[in-house]
Amino acid sequence: MNLAEFYNRLAECYPEEDFVYRTPSGRLRVNFIWRMLHRFPNGVLLDVGCNRGYLSSGYKMGRIVGVDIALPALQIAKSRYPDNLYIQGDMERLDFLRDSSVKNILCSESIEHIEDAEGVVRSFFRIIKPGGYLLITCPNYGRIKPQYLSDDIPESFGVASPEGYIHTAYRPSELAGMAVEAGFELLESGTFEKETRFWQAALSIIFERLWHNRSRYMRRAFFRMMIISLNVFYSLIHLLQIDYLMRAFLRRGPRSYLLARKPE
Template sequence: MMIDRYREFYELAGKYYPEDRLTYSSLSGIIRKKWVLNKLKKLPSGNLLDCGCNIGRLSSGWNKGMVIGVDIAYSLLKKGKNIFPNINFVQGDLREIEFFKKDSIDNAIAIEVIEHLDRVGDFLNGLYNILKPGGTVLITTPSYSGKRPEMLKLGVLKSFGIKQGIEREYYFHTAYKPEELRDIAIKSKFSVIEYGSFEFELRGWVKPFTILRNFFESISDRIFPYSLLNILIVEFLNRFEVDTFYILDTLGLGRLMEMLFKEGRRSYVLAKKVVCG
């Protein structure tokens, strides 16, 4: 069954793929973390539900109330509990999130999560029901240009022993433009506070790095798909990209990219549950 393969894949990925380490050592992850933490500072006091929390890094510093982290992969929650004991971790499928009590959550975040969900409507409808009236939610996803992606190849995941995706060697990974995020939030009865994009800093100048990554991935996928060399290449490119950015940013690269491009590489929506009556 699809649901069984879905859960099995993400449990396996959570157990063997060090997403937290690789993501937050990359330039995109560093910029994203800074952006999200700034947004979290502006959310009202109350509890915080971190949907698709991984090990809980982004919500670990929340000091305005209790933190609850939910993820489908038990192995990630086990790691997270050792690193961030202040978080109350719960294993669960976001597509069936109404195992939380109705009207019990003050704030929720879903950072780079819904692009992995094959039933986004089920998640957002359920999230709406468990939020308190006036409760807020912050959602971010990758954006895209051209044709909207639907599935990704396993790529470097193979080097960590993950040989089977949800459908053969593919797993579900899509993207949303800002207005698409806005529309699906409204469809689930949320009132949109703001929406837009970020990571303008990564537009334009990173194209050579993207081409280089794609080149190495295509070569490794054919010649040595399960080699640890792929991991070393990813980490080297991450470090090189970060160092290059910091040098260029001193010359005003970030501000220039925001002036040149109308949209960043990530979309977001900040919304709330409308207070009835």
């Protein structure tokens, strides 16, 4: 199975919005991205690596164009958001898009899956109109940059990662460096999802060990149980206002972000 076939298969089998975006970290991510999108200027938004279109659905300042390598994901996105335009394409080969053809770009949870991240950010600069905004989010890391972040979720849905599959992470400083090198003006960079640091990963590992070597259907059931457990635990943290303390005192969160602007 090559990478294109993998992403098509994953899009068919893995309803990300029904699982990841129902976890505490997923809900925090969606809310964060939607808040950031409200800061964008009016104009066309290009959602690169759009999947089923959920994240960019929070954009209300203009038309949405989504690009993704997986055709099944685009078909679902079009059925859900028929007013948007969706194009099958590789984010490392965006030559089919003209210079200064969109006002803003969202690239969420995608740049960690490509080999030439710097080249992609340069292509973003070419495509964005002067004054337009760029928002990138991706996994963050601590001391050692991972070459591959393990992820049992696709396998739980019967999709094994192929050879050559990339899943790495970037610090905010690395995202900022790529953007400035490409010509962007840095507006903001940092981390988020601090409220879920440590405990969500620990609980997820426990559930992953419980579903290890079980059938695909049992693994899905365990995954649903994990989502319920994570949300109950987060509700308790929120009730006790521990999440506020984590946001205030933790230096970094598990997700990095960059907000940049193309100079006029």
